[in-house]
Amino acid sequence: MKVLVTGAAGFIGYHVSKRLLERGDEVVGIDSVNSYYDPEIKEARLRLLDEANRRTNSGFHFIRGNLAEKGVVDACFAAHAFDRVIHLAAQAGIRYSLENPHAYVESNIIAYTNILEACRASRVAHLTYASTSSVYGANTNMPFSEHRPADHPLQFYAATKRANELMAHSYSHLFGLPTTGLRFFTVYGPWSRPDMALFLFTKSILAGEPIKLFNNGNHTRDFTYVEDIAEGVIRASDQPAAPNADWNSADPDPATSSAPWRIFNIGNNNRVKLTAYVEALEEALGRNAAIELLPLQPGDVPDTYADVSGLVHAVGYKPDTPVTLGVKKFVDWYLEYFGVQ
Template sequence: MKILVTGAAGFIGSHVALYLLARGDDVVGLDNLNDYYDPNLKRARLERIKAFSECTLDDGIYPEICARSAHRGHFTFHKIDLADRPAMADLFAAEGFDRVVHLAAQAGVRYSIDNPFAYVDSNITGFLTVLEGCRHHGVGHLVYASTSSAYGANTHIPFSVSEPADHPVAFYGATKRANELMAHSYSHLFGLPTTGLRFFTVYGPWGRPDMALFKFTKAILDDQPIEVFNYGHHKRDFTYIDDIVQGVVAALDHVAEGDPDWDSEKPAPDRSKAPWRIFNIGNEQPVELMHYIGLLEEQLGKKAEKILLPLQPGDVPDTYADVSSLVEATGYRPDTPVDEGVRRFVAWYRAYYNA
């Protein structure tokens, strides 16, 4: 297939692009390469994808990746901002995508508090350009990134897609919940199959510098203190990047269908009579932040100096995914232990930064 991957220079997008290329799909990558974090890291991810598509990848961390497939798909890249309506319309018209994996977004819970318009431009207007492109050009399935932040004030854990998610506590989560509702309207009106994936705290090699594991690693190696919010007591369902990727692709391959038994008197929040689904992708094994830091200290061989602070505005105390509907629909269940995931991240970080 020919598949559009938006956010291809991003953490998750670059890994998804590699996976799809490895199985022989042609991938068109899109990213605006903004400076929310180091654009050089984004360019390095793109170079890695390009090297793999040309069978020259040898990054010293995952040498087996070039052996995954005898036939690699073709990769092309477009630097486009999602909110650029003419450019997005031209891209969809020219390429004729079979399916779309939409991972580009303005990320970050705390950044959304001070920069809300960036989230409207990227996550609302940008998502609409993707929906319009899919609608007008016969895309067979749109899979897009949502977030565990959509659960917001819900404290009933594990978080289940069978329960409402209508009280986000951060604007970032609100924009992602809006995406789910926008997608439903297009699935209902135009029969566009859409699947939203609520990711739970993704980590791993080639990760984002604004995420905790990346920030902690850099600070510890630089002999700097780390800020530990909620005094280290909150739990996160840390989900390794390979598990996220396989969940994304499994969802992509199982095209959303309408549920003929959906009851409007008792409406299930994760499905519809329209071809629209919502799934969680999480590890189902919440880990206390202090334990996570301990695993990192063990891999680095250094203790962290910790500054203990209260919970930040917009954060939730705990996250915990119920992935039973994902397993039922696709047969895939994330399973990478957090200690193994942290080990792989540290190996990548040391190699990439010569640390």
Template sequence: MKILVTGNAGFIGFHVARRLIERGDSVVGFDVVNDYYDPALKEARLAELDELSRRQGADYRFIRADLADRDAVDAAFREGGFDRVIHLAAQAGVRYSLENPQSYVQSNLVGFTNILEACRHHEVGHLVYASTSSVYGANRKMPFSEHDGADHPLQLYAATKRANELMAHSYSHLFGLPTTGLRFFTVYGPWGRPDMALFKFTRNILAGEPIEVFNHGNHTRDFTYVDDIVEGVIRAADQPAKPNDAWDAENPDPATSGAPWRIFNIGNSTPVKLGEYIEALEEALGKKAIRKLLPLQPGDVPDTYSDTSELAKATGYKPRTPVREGVRRFVDWYRGYYALGSA
């Protein structure tokens, strides 16, 4: 198939594009490569994809452009003839949304509108897009299920991703565009984002500097290894959404629709306390952290826990990588990438 992967210079997008190239798909990447975090890391990911495609003789090309630029998006689709679109580009980060909300409007709302319009007019067979566990917001019923409502986000980032889900539904309903939204749960692993906790903790522990441990390390996260996320993304993309013929408008199921639209959680279904996550990192690094204990930050939720039964039912797959194994793999990559050697 010919597949467009937006955000392929980003963490998850890079891993998805790499897997698609490895299995022989024709892949077009699209990314603005902004400076939200170190662009050198993004350029290194792109170089990896270039090298892989050369080795395999793969049909891969990269478009450096902004999804908020409608003309650039339209041009990519006119030339593309895409069977699938995997939309992973977004302005990420919970805390940054408190500082620069306009960036989230441009990337997550304007950019997504341009993707929806392009998919509609170019008759794309399936649009898969990244959402987030953050949409569950003020929900306290555990585990988080797609069948429960998600209408009380606690920060703008989550609100824009919930908006994406609703925007997609309108296009699925009006134009029959099959869409699948994927709610990711705390993704980590090699080539990760420097603004995320694992990257920051690793850097500071190795430098002998304190790490900031919010909520005194007592909140839990459903940490999900990136390879598990990728497997879920690709399996979902391979099976276009279909209408749920049993959907009842008088008693609506928030996870499905009478339109070809659906939502899946992708998480490890094994919540881990932040303190335990840090212990796994200390073990992998062979060095203890200096912990600076702080209160819960504004916009953060105390706990996340995914119910992935719908993903398993639809695709036959459930994430399974244990946190200690995933953290060890990240540390191995980190030492290699930064040429630090072993402990």
């Protein structure tokens, strides 16, 4: 198949693109390679995708462009006939949305609309896109289920991703565009963004600096290893949503919609306390962390926990990498990438 992966230079986009190339798919990647964080790590990911392409000879084409520019998206779809679109490009980061909400409108609303329109016009067989567990807000009904309301996000970032889910439903209903939204739960692993907790913790511990644990370290998270996320994304993409299929709708009353639209959680279905996550990092590094306990930050969610029965039912897959193994793989990558002895 020929697959468009947006955000191909990003953390998850890189892993998804690499796995698609390794199984023989032709991949067109598009990314603006912006400076939200150090672009060099994005360039390094792209170099690895070029290497994967040379090994597999599957076909990797990269477009450097901003999806918020309609002409960029239209030119991409005019040049290629896509069997599938996996839309992972977005402005990420909860706290940054407090500083620069306009970046989220551009990347998560305008760019997303351009992708929806292009998929509609070219009759793409399936659009799979990234959402987030943050849409559940301060929900305390655990584990989080797609079949319960998610209408009170606590951050603007989460609000834009919930908007993506609803926008997808309108296109699925009006134009018959099959769409699948995937709510990611605390993704971590090799090649992660430098602003993510595990990356920051590792950097601080190696520098002998204290790490900051908000909510006094009492957070629990459904940590999900990035390669498990990539596997779930591709399996979901391979099986397009269909009208009236069971487990198709994340509406509390699925009977209200017969559109080819669905939403799945992708998580490890396991709550891990943040302090246990840090302990796994200490073990992998062979060093103890100095810890600074701080109060809950604005927009932070105390706990996350994924019900993944929908994903298992629909595509037969459940993430299962334990935190101790996933953290060890991240540390091995970090030490090698930065040449730490």
